[in-house]
Amino acid sequence: MTVADPASHRLEHAYRRLLRWYPAAYRADREQEMLGTLCEMAQPGQIRPTARERVSLLRGAVRAHVRGAGDGIRGATAAATIPVAALITGYLLAVYALLAFDGMGLTDVVHVGSVWGHLALAVTTALWAGAVVSVLRGHAWWARGLAAGAALAAPFMPGVDAGVGTDAHKAVVIGGLLLLLAPAAALRLDKRERLRAGLVAALVAPVSVAFAVLTVATSVPAHSRRSFAMDLDEQALPIGTALALLVAAGLVFQRTGARGLLTTLLIASATVYLLEPIHDLLPRGSMLAMAVLFGYLPAVALAVVAFTATTMALRHLRRALNRPQGATAA
Amino acid sequence: MPIPLREPTFLILTALTTEPLHGYGIVRAVAELSADRVRLQAGTLYGALDRLKDDGWIELDREDVVEGRLRRYYKLTDTGAGVLADETARLRANADAATAGLRARAARGGLSGFGAGPAAGLA
Numbered sequence: 001m002t003v004a005d006p007a008s009h010r011l012e013h014a015y016r017r018l019l020r021w022y023p024a025a026y027r028a029d030r031e032q033e034m035l036g037t038l039c040e041m042a043q044p045g046q047i048r049p050t051a052r053e054r055v056s057l058l059r060g061a062v063r064a065h066v067r068g069a070g071d072g073i074r075g076a077t078a079a080a081t082i083p084v085a086a087l088i089t090g091y092l093l094a095v096y097a098l099l100a101f102d103g104m105g106l107t108d109v110v111h112v113g114s115v116w117g118h119l120a121l122a123v124t125t126a127l128w129a130g131a132v133v134s135v136l137r138g139h140a141w142w143a144r145g146l147a148a149g150a151a152l153a154a155p156f157m158p159g160v161d162a163g164v165g166t167d168a169h170k171a172v173v174i175g176g177l178l179l180l181l182a183p184a185a186a187l188r189l190d191k192r193e194r195l196r197a198g199l200v201a202a203l204v205a206p207v208s209v210a211f212a213v214l215t216v217a218t219s220v221p222a223h224s225r226r227s228f229a230m231d232l233d234e235q236a237l238p239i240g241t242a243l244a245l246l247v248a249a250g251l252v253f254q255r256t257g258a259r260g261l262l263t264t265l266l267i268a269s270a271t272v273y274l275l276e277p278i279h280d281l282l283p284r285g286s287m288l289a290m291a292v293l294f295g296y297l298p299a300v301a302l303a304v305v306a307f308t309a310t311t312m313a314l315r316h317l318r319r320a321l322n323r324p325q326g327a328t329a330a
Numbered sequence: 331m332p333i334p335l336r337e338p339t340f341l342i343l344t345a346l347t348t349e350p351l352h353g354y355g356i357v358r359a360v361a362e363l364s365a366d367r368v369r370l371q372a373g374t375l376y377g378a379l380d381r382l383k384d385d386g387w388i389e390l391d392r393e394d395v396v397e398g399r400l401r402r403y404y405k406l407t408d409t410g411a412g413v414l415a416d417e418t419a420r421l422r423a424n425a426d427a428a429t430a431g432l433r434a435r436a437a438r439g440g441l442s443g444f445g446a447g448p449a450a451g452l453a
Contacts, residue, residue: 030376032399032400033353033400033401033402034353034372034376035399036353036354036396036399036400036401037352037353037354037357037372037375037376038372039399040353040354040399041354041357041372052371053371053372053373055371055373056371056372056373056374057371057372057373058373059373059374059377060372060373060374060376060377061373063377064377064380067380318385
């Protein structure tokens with residue numbers, strides 16, 4: 001069968017149409033090769049793909065899409081780990097800064113009532129700080145262990161009435177999970193990445209404190225410590241975090257490039273957990289946006305984390321099971 | 331790739347033990363090895379090749395263009411050969427156990443008539 005023959009030409013066209021089901025990136029690499037194989041496999045005189053060929057290609061295409069999505073999500077997770085970790089570091093720093101300014105009577109944002117609250121905050125922070133130091137010193141496994149500890153301790157931190165939103169708890173848990181899941185290579189930072197992560201971490205506290213002090217200072221009646229009608233000063237932490245988040249998002253985009261959509265999803269989910277308290281500030285009529293942002297994204301984010309966790313665990317398991325005995329003995 | 335290997339995977343690895351092959355070459359070799367029982371379809375073949383390549387069991391050997399068509403030849407890596415050797419040893423142990431059992435059964439005067447079957451040549 002030659003290429004010029006009209007029957008084979010028609011067949012090739014049909015194969016090409018079937019191959020369009022595959023992801024574009026996959027096709028760019030494999031289309032010509034697969035087309036060659038398909039044409040070689042064809043029976044003489046065959047003018048259209050058989051049912052078995054169609055089913056096989058369709059299944060292959062679905063598998064290629066699933067694998068591509070998995071790689072994309074894993075890549076974005078790896079890229080988001082350090083910026084999100086830096087964000088949480090900044091958040092915890094800001095909580096302590098606001099506590100200190102509270103002590104001086106300048107703001108009324110964060111106040112931890114019970115000894116247990118102080119203890120939980122201290123334990124979470126200490127574990128998290130340990131994880132940060134481990135990352136900086138290149139001890140990936142220590143970082144993972146300590147981050148897991150911080151994630152476990154975070155739910156016991158002071159509640160919403162203390163000014164530290166429950167979303168902060170979730171954020172620490174998410175950050176801990178990210179550190180736990182990220183491949184070791186994502187935790188090795190070069191000098192530039194360290195600087196940028198440091199910038200994100202250093203951004204939250206000053207912005208939050210400045211906002212908190214300013215809202216109280218400019219409130220009516222003057223210096224009443226109950227600023228405006230909506231307790232604006234209590235939004236200080238989210239606002240500081242939002243700014244740092246923008247920087248963090250920029251960093252993640254820089255690292256992932258083309259996987260924009262998945263990256264956006266991860267960043268958006270981190271945003272949702274951190275910024276839920278701010279929704280009072282959204283203009284009326286943005287109910288739909290709120291419903292999407294606060295209703296669905298957390299679920300999607302959880303699904304993404306669950307998917308990543310499952311596929312990574314499966315991958316590790318497969319690697320562990322498949323390691324040839326000869327190789328381990330050598 | 332899960333272990334035990336599925337038959338198409340096992341046959342693909344086996345086909346690549348002798349020489350590097352391209353897509354259609356693998357399909358033909360697998361059909362030959364299985365006496366025409368396993369006929370790989372293109373979707374299945376490339377799905378398997380992707381996974382084998384990701385796991386480092388096979389790798390690209392060379393590329394050729396024949397009649398305007400791209401041909402990529404794949405070869406078995408040392409890791410892949412190790413996996414195939416382990417799997418072969420496992421299958422052989424199973425086959426030996428089954429053979430011994432059937433032989434004992436035949437010696438007891440069982441009905442199976444072991445020795446008349448195709449395995450007679452192996453015994």
